[in-house]
Amino acid sequence: MALPNHTPLNYRIWHYTYLTFCFLVFFFLIAPLFVILPLSFNAEQYIHFSSKMLALDPEGFSLRWYEDMIYGTKNPWGLATKNSLIIAFFATIGSTILGTVAALGLSSRHMPYKAAFMALLISPMIVPLIISGTAIFFFMAKVGLAATHTGIVLSHIILGTPFVVITVTATLSGFDHSVTRAAASLGSNPVNTFMKITLPLIMPGVISGALFAFVTSFDEVVVVLFLAGLENTTIPIQMWVGLREQLSPTIMAVATCLIVMSTLILVTAELLRRRSERLRGINR
Amino acid sequence: MSQEKILSSDGIPLEESLKKAERKNKLKAVLLVAPLFLFILIIYIFPIGDMLFRSVDDRMITKMLPKTFVAMEKWDGKDLPDEPVYEGLYEDLSLLKKNKTFGKIIARLNYEKSGFSSLIKKTIRKIDKLEEGNYKEQFIKIHKRWGQSEYLVALKNTAPKWSYAKYLKGVDLKFDEQRNIIQQDEDRRIYKTLWLRTINVAFWVTIFCFILAYPIAHLLATLPMKYSNLLMICVLLPFWTSLLVRTSSWMVLLQQQGPINDLIVWLGWAADDNRPELMYNVIGTFVAMTQILLPFMVLPLYSVMKTISPSLMRAGKSLGGTPLVSFIKIYFPLTIPGIGAGSLLVFILAIGYYITPALVGGASGSLISNNIAYHMKSSLDWAFASALGTMLLVGVLAIYWVYNKLVGIDNIKLG
Numbered sequence: 276m277a278l279p280n281h282t283p284l285n286y287r288i289w290h291y292t293y294l295t296f297c298f299l300v301f302f303f304l305i306a307p308l309f310v311i312l313p314l315s316f317n318a319e320q321y322i323h324f325s326s327k328m329l330a331l332d333p334e335g336f337s338l339r340w341y342e343d344m345i346y347g348t349k350n351p352w353g354l355a356t357k358n359s360l361i362i363a364f365f366a367t368i369g370s371t372i373l374g375t376v377a378a379l380g381l382s383s384r385h386m387p388y389k390a391a392f393m394a395l396l397i398s399p400m401i402v403p404l405i406i407s408g409t410a411i412f413f414f415m416a417k418v419g420l421a422a423t424h425t426g427i428v429l430s431h432i433i434l435g436t437p438f439v440v441i442t443v444t445a446t447l448s449g450f451d452h453s454v455t456r457a458a459a460s461l462g463s464n465p466v467n468t469f470m471k472i473t474l475p476l477i478m479p480g481v482i483s484g485a486l487f488a489f490v491t492s493f494d495e496v497v498v499v500l501f502l503a504g505l506e507n508t509t510i511p512i513q514m515w516v517g518l519r520e521q522l523s524p525t526i527m528a529v530a531t532c533l534i535v536m537s538t539l540i541l542v543t544a545e546l547l548r549r550r551s552e553r554l555r556g557i558n559r
Numbered sequence: 560m561s562q563e564k565i566l567s568s569d570g571i572p573l574e575e576s577l578k579k580a581e582r583k584n585k586l587k588a589v590l591l592v593a594p595l596f597l598f599i600l601i602i603y604i605f606p607i608g609d610m611l612f613r614s615v616d617d618r619m620i621t622k623m624l625p626k627t628f629v630a631m632e633k634w635d636g637k638d639l640p641d642e643p644v645y646e647g648l649y650e651d652l653s654l655l656k657k658n659k660t661f662g663k664i665i666a667r668l669n670y671e672k673s674g675f676s677s678l679i680k681k682t683i684r685k686i687d688k689l690e691e692g693n694y695k696e697q698f699i700k701i702h703k704r705w706g707q708s709e710y711l712v713a714l715k716n717t718a719p720k721w722s723y724a725k726y727l728k729g730v731d732l733k734f735d736e737q738r739n740i741i742q743q744d745e746d747r748r749i750y751k752t753l754w755l756r757t758i759n760v761a762f763w764v765t766i767f768c769f770i771l772a773y774p775i776a777h778l779l780a781t782l783p784m785k786y787s788n789l790l791m792i793c794v795l796l797p798f799w800t801s802l803l804v805r806t807s808s809w810m811v812l813l814q815q816q817g818p819i820n821d822l823i824v825w826l827g828w829a830a831d832d833n834r835p836e837l838m839y840n841v842i843g844t845f846v847a848m849t850q851i852l853l854p855f856m857v858l859p860l861y862s863v864m865k866t867i868s869p870s871l872m873r874a875g876k877s878l879g880g881t882p883l884v885s886f887i888k889i890y891f892p893l894t895i896p897g898i899g900a901g902s903l904l905v906f907i908l909a910i911g912y913y914i915t916p917a918l919v920g921g922a923s924g925s926l927i928s929n930n931i932a933y934h935m936k937s938s939l940d941w942a943f944a945s946a947l948g949t950m951l952l953v954g955v956l957a958i959y960w961v962y963n964k965l966v967g968i969d970n971i972k973l974g
Binding site: 286293294296297300301303304305307308310311314321322323324373374376377379380381383385386387390392394395396398399401402403404405406407409410411412413414417429430432433436440490493494496497500501511514515518519522526527530533534537538540541544545 | 607610794808818853854911935936955
């Protein structure tokens, strides 16, 4: 942001102070993530920038911690990755279907007590996870689903649906209902109308809700800590266990992989958001 | 002249047919919401209700010593009770011994009054040798405490089915032997400190998030699209990154040999052999939580600021306002909805934070959630964990209610 030539000095100083402050905040937000990347390629066993690394000596770097992550003896990451993916996959499907269907109902202007229902359906996102974890644990233990994948998937569906409900209702708020009436007048039944007209139009919202649900499940640790047995360990649980013992370079390697994954998800989510804005722009 | 009713094509009055259609639409909307509603009701709301129930449920002893309590109903609770109470105790304790289920009751009664543990253990050990009849005398012979009315009074005090003792414990109060509410012993008063610390941390994290977020949200909202999209990544990437990854990056940064301490030493603010502890205390909790929750403040602020037309500030200036005056009188009031939304969201999230304080907070930086987890997983006092959880829940729901009134729950913005 270049300032015009006639800007007075005091305003100029103020402006650059403001920009410097903003720069520092952005740095504060993003820099911690980038500390992890180089450390995961550390040749030494310590979580510390060695002098060789700082001198950019190739000997200071290695892939041994990635090797350890994948091939290490007794390493838990294989099982954890498998479990995390299975749980997140089913939880995403469940949350997306339940959340999208509910969002359709909530967006209808005929829905009674809309605000109350909305507040209730969003509540799992607001209630602290430790409380959700405690309550769900009591329930799952009672019905015999503690330490099972099913129990964890069900609780992750609960935690994921608010995101789907929010994103899909947001998409539906710009939805032009005359297109569904047009379809009906042309003889389409409601299911067909939904599959062929509504769903493709709200797809960006559905997918971005699904992404949120996926990330929520994939990243969730509190509820799983209560519910999981040894067989149900997930990536966050293993990270939690590892971090409580000691910072190890292998954890840095896993964290780097997770950062790469979140970057990919961010790019997808951004592209979807823009597409959704474009689509809704046409509708208006 | 009677007015003729308008009929629809199938001969039904239009009014009725419209009402029918309306009802049908309403039913359709409700049916769409129903699956998720029922799902959440059964797997979420009902278990939370069960948690509330657990926090006040105090029937364990009554269930395990049923005959004793029936006999105790006739006892006035002043002098020693008569024979029937001891007979009830004999029968109940014999049964517990036979089923080997007396472990729980010993712990629970000893919590009520110390000294119960050895009393019950000794009684159970010798109970088989008792002869029929005159149990009162034989009990007192086993252990002299059976002849002291305070132990029997303490036992009688556990009779009510519901108890809010756990809630009292959660605010450092307790019942004394006469059922008066008194302060907890000095060395066991930890919960007031814990609650205050939790609220304090949540409050200051919210304030700092606001101070840091406001300028950058403004910058993002006023920069041309191509720059702001790029800078937005700095906000969104942490938002999408795993909480554990972000916490572990703070563990790397704040450790004693970490980069921040290196910098402090290099700047000469501290000696190399006397590096400050930045982690495992409240500083660690505070710094890490501020960075982790910052996106939740930036995004609502940004979405509000995006809608404020830049011409308003220009108009303010053209009417003679200095930039500062135009900002205070025009821009700032317009951003208040965003400030409210962001602050409430950050506060709600901060007050229930668990993972980050547990990893970087140590003992002095742990919050109420960490204590709930401790009672769930280590001390196994689930009723107390439920009571603390309920207290936290009530607080959060109160803020949620305010949030809903001020912002409207459907205005939560994601990404």
